Amino acid sequence: MRRTNFDLDVLRTFSTGMELGNFAKAAERLGRSTSAVSAQLKKLEEQVGTPIFRKAGRGLALTDAGETMLGYARRLLELNDEAAAAVNSVELEGWVRLGLQEDFGETLLPEVLGRFARAHPKVRIEARVVRNAELLERVTSGKLDLALAWSDGTLTAHCERIGEVPMRWIGPSEGQPGWQAASGEPMPLASLEAPCLLRSAATKALDEAGISWRLAFVSPSLGGLWAAAAAGLGLTIRTPIGLPAKVRPLAPETIGLPDLPKLGLVLHRAEAEPQPAAARLAELVLQSVHGALREVLA
Numbered sequence: 001m002r003r004t005n006f007d008l009d010v011l012r013t014f015s016t017g018m019e020l021g022n023f024a025k026a027a028e029r030l031g032r033s034t035s036a037v038s039a040q041l042k043k044l045e046e047q048v049g050t051p052i053f054r055k056a057g058r059g060l061a062l063t064d065a066g067e068t069m070l071g072y073a074r075r076l077l078e079l080n081d082e083a084a085a086a087v088n089s090v091e092l093e094g095w096v097r098l099g100l101q102e103d104f105g106e107t108l109l110p111e112v113l114g115r116f117a118r119a120h121p122k123v124r125i126e127a128r129v130v131r132n133a134e135l136l137e138r139v140t141s142g143k144l145d146l147a148l149a150w151s152d153g154t155l156t157a158h159c160e161r162i163g164e165v166p167m168r169w170i171g172p173s174e175g176q177p178g179w180q181a182a183s184g185e186p187m188p189l190a191s192l193e194a195p196c197l198l199r200s201a202a203t204k205a206l207d208e209a210g211i212s213w214r215l216a217f218v219s220p221s222l223g224g225l226w227a228a229a230a231a232g233l234g235l236t237i238r239t240p241i242g243l244p245a246k247v248r249p250l251a252p253e254t255i256g257l258p259d260l261p262k263l264g265l266v267l268h269r270a271e272a273e274p275q276p277a278a279a280r281l282a283e284l285v286l287q288s289v290h291g292a293l294r295e296v297l298a
Contacts, residue, residue: 189203
């Protein structure tokens, strides 16, 4: 049986187009003509041996085979880029200081550090998982090289807006949430200690909807918040990123809660042109975050 060898250039075009939601934009980013991109996609479909696109209104959507191919394309490209970085930057050395919100500590951080360490074993990474205010203070004072933080509207000198993440009401994964608006009782709110962007968003949404609430549980850490929500001590508000199995997002209309806004996500840099090690780590952070956003927005 003849083996199929997928062209990485074609896979990159495919992946980029799906990420941007538009293959004309992918052609522009990759420096190709739209006809060249069309030819690449036709080649990929021929190699796959089955349609990977289907018509969806005026646009295109992926078939089941296309969804499967996209997942493998992203994995192949990540491995290719990791290999290229490893062999082309074997002398990369130094020290990088990375700060993240707790939401990313157990999901994004192990993946990013693992990929970076394999490619650049001579670089030492100091990672700090802290609250938003401390992340911004540390990156502006030069105590962190990079900081991945929720957006409160504060702009640092060298920041990049990554995207927006939907906020969700969170309750226990099993059983009923334990509160319904129809009960007439104040909603029990579980929250991190103030100041907290999501806590402020929750109370503002409840106040604007005319729903009374009470602070039922306050925790200094995300782990404590998950425990309280799982135990039914109160409902909380987070994004779908990094949710443990013991809690789940709730459909607001089913229990009488208001819809919530989206929360911006920003990568802050201490310098306009970071050192090579910090620049490479920033690339991996962005790749991982975009992957997480694709999952929660799918």
